[in-house]
Amino acid sequence: xxxxxxxxxxxxxxxxxDKWYGDFHxxxxxxxxxxxxxxxxxxxxxGSGKSTLIRCxxxxxxxxxxxxVVNGIELRRDPAAIDKVRRNVGMxxxxxxxxxxxxxxxxxxxxxxxxxxxxxxxxxDLARRYLARVRLAEQVNKYPAQLSGGEQQRVxxxxxxxxxxxxMLFDEPTSALDPEMVTEVLDTIVxxxxxGMTMVCVTHEMGFxxxxxxxxxxxxxxxxxxxxxxxxFFTAPRHERTKLFLSRIxx
Amino acid sequence: MSALAERPRFAARIDxxxxxxxxxxSVLLTIGCLALLVWVLPDLLRFFVFDAVWTANDGxxxxxxxxxxxxxxxxxxxxxxxxxxxxxxxxxxxxxxxxIGAALLGWVLIPRAxxxxxxxxxxxxxxxxxxxxxxxxxxALGLVRVSSDLWGGILATFVVAAFGIFVSLPFGILLALGRxxxxxxxxxxxxxxxxxxxxxxxxxxxxxxxxxxxxxxxxWLTPDRLLPPxxxxxxxxxxxxxEVVRGxxxxxxxxxxxxxxxxxxxxxxxxxxVILPQALRLVIPAIANTVIGLFKDTTLVATVGIFDFxxxxxxxxxxxxxxxxxxxxxxxxxxxxxxxxCCFGMSRYSYYLESRWHP
Ligand SMILES: Nc1ncnc2c1ncn2[C@@H]1O[C@H](COP(=O)(O)OP(=O)(O)O)[C@@H](O)[C@H]1O
Ligand SMILES: [Mg+2]
Numbered sequence: 387x388x389x390x391x392x393x394x395x396x397x398x399x400x401x402x403x404d405k406w407y408g409d410f411h412x413x414x415x416x417x418x419x420x421x422x423x424x425x426x427x428x429x430x431x432x433g434s435g436k437s438t439l440i441r442c443x444x445x446x447x448x449x450x451x452x453x454x455v456v457n458g459i460e461l462r463r464d465p466a467a468i469d470k471v472r473r474n475v476g477m478x479x480x481x482x483x484x485x486x487x488x489x490x491x492x493x494x495x496x497x498x499x500x501x502x503x504x505x506x507x508x509x510x511d512l513a514r515r516y517l518a519r520v521r522l523a524e525q526v527n528k529y530p531a532q533l534s535g536g537e538q539q540r541v542x543x544x545x546x547x548x549x550x551x552x553x554m555l556f557d558e559p560t561s562a563l564d565p566e567m568v569t570e571v572l573d574t575i576v577x578x579x580x581x582g583m584t585m586v587c588v589t590h591e592m593g594f595x596x597x598x599x600x601x602x603x604x605x606x607x608x609x610x611x612x613x614x615x616x617x618x619f620f621t622a623p624r625h626e627r628t629k630l631f632l633s634r635i636x637x
Numbered sequence: 638m639s640a641l642a643e644r645p646r647f648a649a650r651i652d653x654x655x656x657x658x659x660x661x662x663s664v665l666l667t668i669g670c671l672a673l674l675v676w677v678l679p680d681l682l683r684f685f686v687f688d689a690v691w692t693a694n695d696g697x698x699x700x701x702x703x704x705x706x707x708x709x710x711x712x713x714x715x716x717x718x719x720x721x722x723x724x725x726x727x728x729x730x731x732x733x734x735x736x737i738g739a740a741l742l743g744w745v746l747i748p749r750a751x752x753x754x755x756x757x758x759x760x761x762x763x764x765x766x767x768x769x770x771x772x773x774x775x776x777a778l779g780l781v782r783v784s785s786d787l788w789g790g791i792l793a794t795f796v797v798a799a800f801g802i803f804v805s806l807p808f809g810i811l812l813a814l815g816r817x818x819x820x821x822x823x824x825x826x827x828x829x830x831x832x833x834x835x836x837x838x839x840x841x842x843x844x845x846x847x848x849x850x851x852x853x854x855x856x857w858l859t860p861d862r863l864l865p866p867x868x869x870x871x872x873x874x875x876x877x878x879x880e881v882v883r884g885x886x887x888x889x890x891x892x893x894x895x896x897x898x899x900x901x902x903x904x905x906x907x908x909x910x911v912i913l914p915q916a917l918r919l920v921i922p923a924i925a926n927t928v929i930g931l932f933k934d935t936t937l938v939a940t941v942g943i944f945d946f947x948x949x950x951x952x953x954x955x956x957x958x959x960x961x962x963x964x965x966x967x968x969x970x971x972x973x974x975x976x977x978x979c980c981f982g983m984s985r986y987s988y989y990l991e992s993r994w995h996p
Contacts, residue, residue, distance in 0.1 A: 444899055472901040483896035487915050487994075496910060497900035542896075549900060 395422045396455070397553050397584045398443055403452030405438060412438050413449065414608045420586060422552075425579050427595040427616075428588045430605035431631060436588040439605070440555045443586065444475040457552060473501065476546030480558040482538040484530035484545070490517065491526040494545045502549065509548075516544040520574050536567030540574055547578075554578065556587040590635055596620065604628050685970070696959040706967045707959070714953045718971075721789010721944045727774075727781060731792055734768045738799075746986065748993065765803065772796075785863035789944035791975075793863070797870055797935040797945065802928055804871035809878025814908065816883055827879070834876030839937050843869045847941045866938040874931045881923040885916030918994045925987030929980045947972055 398420040405413040412435050420426055428436050441447040442454060445461055445468035454461045456471045485493050494513035498504045504512070517523055520540035530538055539559055546554060556575065560568045572594050579585065579598040589595065595602055595616055602619040604612040606627045612619070620636075623629050657667045688705030690698045692712075699707035711718075720728050741764055744756035772792075774782035788796065815827030834842065846869030889912060897911040917924070939948035953959075954968040 446895055446898060469901060469903065472899060475899075477896075477899040479892060479896060479899075481890075481892055483890075483892035485893065485896070485911055485915070487918065497902060500906050500910060501901040545900070 396420065397422045397424070397457060398586070399453070399455040400443075401453040401455075403442065403449050403454055405442065405447065405449045405451075412608050413442070416452070416610055418603065418610060418613070420553075420584065423582045423584055424600045425584070425598050426586045426601055426603055427599040428586060428603045428605060429590055429595070429631070429635075430611075434605045435608040436605055437557050440477075440557055440586055440588060443553075443555055444472050444477055446477075473549065474551055475553045475555060476549055476551035477555040478539070478542050478546055478557065478559050480562050482530070482535070482542045482562070484538055484541055486530050489527050489529055490522065490533070490541050493530070493541060494548045497545070498548050513544070513548055516547045517541070519547075519577075520544045521570075534567060535563045536570045539563065539567075539571045543571075543574055543578075552584060554583055554585040554587075556585065556589065558588050558590075560589065560591060592620065592636060604631065606631070696961045696964070699959070699963055700961040704961075704963060706970065707961060707963050708967065710953075710959045710964055710967055711971045713959070714950075714956075717953055718790045718946060718949055720792055721949055722787040723789065723792060724781075724783060724787065727783055730771045730774075730780070730783075734771055735795075738764065738768065738795075761803070785861055788863060790949045791946045793938070793943055794935050794946040796863070797867055797938055797943070798932045800867050801870045801874045801931045801935070805874035805878040805927075805931065806924075808871070808875040810882050810913065812875060812879035813882035813886055816879065817886060831876045831879050834873050835880070839869075839873050839934055840940055842873045843937060843941045845869070846872075862942055866941050866943055870931070870935060870938065873934075874927065877927050877930070878924070881920050881927055882916065884923065885918075885920035886912065888919050889916050921987055921991050921994075925983060929983050932979060932983070933976060946975065 396419050398418070400416050400418045403413060403416040404411070416439060418426075428439065430436055438447055442449050442461075443456060448463065449461075457474050459467050459470050461467060461471055484490075485496065488496065491510060491513055494517060495506065495509040498509040498512055499506060502509075514523065514526065517526055520543055522537060522540055522544065525533060525537065525541075530541065533541065543559075559575065560571050563571060568591070572591060575585075575587065576594070576598055587594075587599075599616045601613055602616050603610055604619070604623075604625075604627075612623065612625050612628050614624075619628075620632065623632055656663070658664050684705040686705075688703060690704055690707050690709050693699060693707075693709035694713075696707070696710070698704065699710060716728070720731055723731055741756060741760040744750050745753055745760050747753075750756065770778070771780065772783065772788065773785065774780040776782060812827045812831055815823045816831065818824050818827070843866050846865040850865040850868060893911055893915065894907060897907040902910065935945060936947045938945050939951075944952070950968050950972045954965055
């Protein structure tokens with residue numbers, strides 16, 4: 387496989403995408419194809435546009451130029467298309483963003499009940515199943531504020547999974563966590579990866595990247611500088627900017 | 638961890654008596670307050686309780702030298718304070734409206750009550766129509782029509798306040814959402830409305846409503862004296878409520894809305910299920926403030942000819958039958974007690990809600 391070989395069956399196709407915040411050119415000519423079941427790790431210096439890129443994939447940000455197709459649906463300004471895409475794309479945020487007025491269980495049943503229109507009992511069964519999977523079966527009636535950061539992030543993962551997404555987006559899921567909680571969250575994500583979930587994960591956890599990533603995308607200054615298999619990426623980076631970044635992060 | 642564990646955990650439980658004398662400053666304050674109490678309390682008690690006239694059929698006993706507050710006057714005028722000029726024979730209708738209103742309010746405000754949602758639905762959707770029909774009358778149902786010109790006293794005050802609260806909360810929420818909308822027309826319209834209402838005294842709004850509203854109404858609608866101030870108060874309060882709600886919306890981290898979006902919730906579902914429940918809880922004290930302000934502002938409807946509670950107290954005071962040196966003081970004291978009890982009740986309820994949600 388070459389560094390950017392378009393897989394047969396694409397989950398996400400990004401083609402010549404540009405985005406501006408006012409005058410600020412935040413994403414420049416992004417080209418990336420994510421195959422079904424593929425696991426992509428995105429890394430790069432802070433402010434390089436990683437979050438903006440994955441937020442474009444579920445329509446939280448809109449792009450001004452280029453094509454972005456998710457599960458065969460092109461994202462444009464059309465709200466119906468955005469709705470359709472979001473139903474199949476789950477997202478996990480750096481700061482968890484759990485709904486603080488709802489219990490853990492309610493956080494997980496909210497979207498199944500009001501978006502998928504599942505009956506309450508069914509939504510709760512589903513939620514309990516995913517909460518058990520992230521090892522939080524005992525905490526279902528607590529409020530987010532009563533949980534540790536790692537537990538909150540695992541609830542956020544379960545909440546996203548309750549919508550049965552085919553693609554999961556992670557935006558630095560462990561960077562707001564105390565070091566001792568990073569592993570429990572990464573293990574959960576690794577578990578997902580082993581089940582064949584398509585995922586795009588922004589992270590600087592290089593051990594994790596080596597373990598699960600099919601390809602690593604390195605961004606700097608709004609551009610994709612380098613895309614490579616993890617082994618090659620870490621042992622033989624080709625660009626100066628990549629080498630500089632790796633030397634800082636792997637110190 | 639250990640530092641935390643060793644901290645005295647019940648600092649607040651220190652004997653309160655000892656705290657009153659904990660330092661020279663608090664000793665001074667304590668003594669000062671006691672002196673003030675000793676100075677005013679006996680006079681107050683003498684006037685309002687011991688020397689007060691509790692029963693009388695006219696002002697004679699109240700005019701006796703040295704007589705205190707004339708509560709007999711209040712007792713005698715209480716029906717007028719309650720119903721205004723509502724016809725005597727029809728006042729049972731007001732009693733029913735009050736009784737059912739109180740029962741529904743109790744049902745909905747007590748958080749542990751069963752089927753509260755159902756009670757809330759009754760209170761918000763069915764009760765207003767029921768109350769209106771019963772108060773206004775419907776000849777078809779055998780209820781004599783009672784023009785709202787005759788509604789007065791506590792009835793008028795409650796109708797204006799309840800309508801104001803009933804309209805201003807939802808309308809204020811819509812205005813607040815409109816002010817944050819991406820659609821320029823909606824945003825500008827909301828800003829214009831809010832800023833206009835906030836930039837004009839309430840009395841001016843009431844006069845404008847009284848003169849302008851009839852122009853917008855179809856000709857067959859009888860011009861009604863109560864409707865314009867009702868609308869005026871509600872719109873005025875909505876502008877304030879909108880700013881309060883906007884404060885709550887702004888205080889909520891953006892991530893809440895984004896997480897809801899990412900889960901596929903559409904705009905209204907997002908507002909209803911995620912944003913508003915949190916934003917409104919954040920601003921309960923300010924909402925209570927606005928509601929209490931609205932309740933007291935209802936007294937201004939007197940300027941456009943509504944005999945609300947304060948106005949009826951004010952006019953009853955002039956009854957020559959009861960004229961006397963203590964009548965004015967008694968009447969206004971009674972009005973003050975009424976408004977205080979209502980406002981203090983609302984204030985306590987808001988504290989209770991706060992403590993429930995922010996333990
Ligand atoms: N809403 C916004 N408006 C303007 N500039 C923004 C906005 N969001 C992000 N940016 C800018 O875009 C750049 C990329 O941001 P981001 O995608 O969050 O970077 P990363 O996630 O790689 O740290 C940064 O320089 C940031 O300041
Ligand atoms: Mg980021």
